[in-house]
Amino acid sequence: MTKLRLVAVMRLSSKAQIRGHGKERQEEDEIKDYVDELDACITDTWFVAERATIFDRPHFEALLTQGISMRRQGTIDGLILGSVDRLSRDPFDGGAVCRDALRAGLRLFFAEDRLDAFREEDQVNIISHLVASRKYAQRLKAQTMPARKARARVGKIPNGQVRWPFDYDSSRGKASPNPERARWVQKWYQELRNGGSLGSIKKTMEQAKIPAPKGGTTWSRSTIRRILSDPAIKGDFTYGFERMEAREYWEPSRRVPSEPVLIYSDKTDAILEVEEWDYVQMVLGRNKEYSRRNTQYDYSPLKGLVICPCGRKVGAYTHRKSGIGYFRCGTCRNGDVSTQKLWDSVRDWLESCISSYNVFAALVSNGMEAPDSIGQIEKQVAEDVAEIEVINESITRAIRMGVRLSSYEDRFESIIQELEVRLAQVQASLAVRQNVLNDRKEREAAVLTLESTINAFRARLPSVTDSEWRQLLLDLGLTAVIKPRSKADIMVSVRLSTLINQRIEQPVAQTGQILGGVMYLHS
Template sequence: MTGTTPRVIVIPPKPELARSRTVQRQLRVAAYCRVSTDDEEQLTSYEAQQTYYTDKIMTNPQWTMAGIFADEGITGTSAAKRPEFLRMIRKCRQKKIDLVLVKSISRFARNTVDCLNYIRVLRALGIAVIFEKENINTLESDSEMLITMMGAFAQAESESMSANIVWGKRQAMREGKANVQYQHLYAYELDESGNPRIIPEQAAVVRQIYDRFIAGHSVRMIKKTLEQQGVPTAKGGDVWSESVIRSILKNEKYCGDVLMQKTYTQDCISKKQIRNVGQLPMYLMRDHHEGIISRDRFNQAQAEFARRNAGRAPTRKLAPTGRSCYSAKYALTERLVCGECGTLYRRCVWVKRGQKFAVWRCASRIDYGTKYCHDSPTLREASLQAAILAAINSVMSQREALVGQIEESMRMELIPFPSGTVSLSDIDRQLEELDGEFQALFAESKDGGFMQHAEEFKRISDDMAALKEQKASLLERQNSDSAANGRIKSALDILSTGSGAFTEWSETLVRQLVDTVKVLSADRIRVCLRGGIEIEQTLGEGELQ
């Protein structure tokens, strides 16, 4: 066996069989098309693209249809917002597509990074993308450099278009052209002429929300109240969202104003919305439409938001006041103060001999023992509430003699404008004069004399900037004054309309009348009413040492 020559059988080739298999294996070709807007003309273009690619694929005997994927009126800068494009990529990964036809790189993606990433993914799968306008096949070696350049041009074109659109919108804001979506604004609707109209039933709900919030109720409490009353939401549901109530309280449109550019888009690629906290100018249009609440009422709500947020902290121990957030359940939570360390008191429930009773203790004593606060007393809630009511009733019994004192405290609390300060109308008039001076100077300098008037241009620009800053300061101070005036007025109304002595504890009453309650000792407290009136009151029996 070892000495014999091995016998080899030669199997002849069969090229006709290989050719038949090649003919049978057609390429599964898909096409992707996209239009930039949903206008009627663009949709016609979209239909034309579909017809073109269907004819092109079906008339080629070596190709078979794998699908037409088309996105209508969708942005090309983000693949996440193009469902048909993502569906095509999924089919490619499932090995159901061999070739993709696209009219141009800008139709495939206007984001250079996305364009290259998806092309590389398809290339790794052995799938070619053919861009007809640029005559590029992505499986060729030199295609990536060309695609990078063309993709960058497409992205630059998109950025240029976005910049033009943004400029146009901001110019419209400067000219006072507001685009308010009243159909999505609770308590408003559009009439037959397209003008905004108030819905009376929903407007009453908006006023109720503002009244309860300013009275001290939390957003969660307002939500619970609306649901208990069976008040329907904007869509007719019976479950209210806290975010919706909060947006109603913070939306200036309910007082008839429109504030534009509260947010802005970071760039046309990510399309991330950024809150405008001073990066860009904002444009306020007063009395743009009929308001549901007064501007003073709206300012009171914003002042209440600021007051509640003032004591926020990541944790209760890090809070300087002993609380980490606003609490609306008990009025004394943010009013009862330790006379020794200045920390707020906290409500606790004790159990003694099988009976539960509420007490108030210094938050510093609860968290740190006697390390910072040594002698603060613990007070029973019943005796504390009785003493505070007694202090309020002592004021109610002599309300006529105290009216002058409360009005004087109101003038002391409101921040008056400094003497000699110009009014808002004076500032507006000066701005108009400076603008006219600027336009006249600009017309004289059209023939090349800009450099000669550079100092005058700078002076006018600096004067206008200073006036605008002064105007913003006056508006902010005016809003603050109206909010303080509203809070004191509500307290005066209660004092004026109340009849007789208060015999039952009311959280709403305490929020309206009482500013702070300082614990002086185990049997002595000082009640400070809104407006600056202070009453020292002795606690009855029942306090704990």
């Protein structure tokens, strides 16, 4: 008799199990014992690092698909798992997996429970195990959080975990400062007092090769900030600020913001005095307030509308020392144009165009279609619609005559064919003209909207906000193409959208100082 060829599937749902925890070894022994009882052999072992309480398990589903494929190729006979709860903790999800496997001829075995999904008498037991496993997961989750809260109420660390620089004292259930780490935190405070920064602290810790909280010798500013922001440094130990919750038991848990709860306050375990801790918080708050992320430079309404001659959009940057914004192409490195000076020159030109009604009236009117052309297209569309109605009526009459007159049969098909060909031609012509008409009407409406916007701007000048200027630039479809001719001489071409005809006379050139040179603006 041929031995069953099985693939062992082992789920490693925690870091401890991945490192070879006892549960993983126990599961491996159970599988080997059951394989011996079945007189089978293990051809391979697959590991899954996904929890069985969630439905979204792409790795497990991929392995199941691979197992089905190997079964169809005849290389294996089935899969063997440690227990039913290693498959799933939900009867619906686990039942669907068993159903798909059995339909493909792939057998499923469960070592601890000695169950074979191929046998009908075992299928009922598998579902019962899945139901019990689901209830266990729900009960365990319900009991864990209350237990932690109960420990917190009596002044003990709920989960037995403390942050660096503390150690957990299991005899008291409380945190205890690590002497060496506490001395480093006090050095951090002195460094901040002396004008240091989180970056200098990071460099000091890495040069001293002090292990980071999660291992390794690489420190980050965020890690140092988190340690210094912990109230435990001043002796106030809290819990609850990193709570993990899932809306449903099968979904992955997510961080839920919550107010920290004070467990206990013990100044004998404090590393910094209250006044020292307050000073550190003041420094951290000031750094956050003045950080580059929170004090982003105003790059003017032209941001994203400046183009390099290479065709790419020019990026907006801030000079590290002076804090002045400038435009530069990230590809060919052209630019270094002051954002504010460029905007001042473009805005002066636009104000001159808007203030002079004749200049901008010409810009807008050239983009409008003549009323006669739109009316002519509407007339052609109406004629096509009328012709289609006539052709349809002719086809109907031809069909009726063909039914009534037997002598008409020899000409019937040719007449119908000619009418259908003409109908297709007229319908195609109608579709083209309708698209042209819609496009011109939309263009006319857009130009009229633009004209009203410009008139409103003219009434509000010069008290127009940058956000309103930005919207006008988008409505105009304006882009500024910068082309450096030397280090201090930059030419800028202002382009407008296709709504505005380009065959107009160029406005008078404006000049503006850009990085000490001259900028020439052309429309």
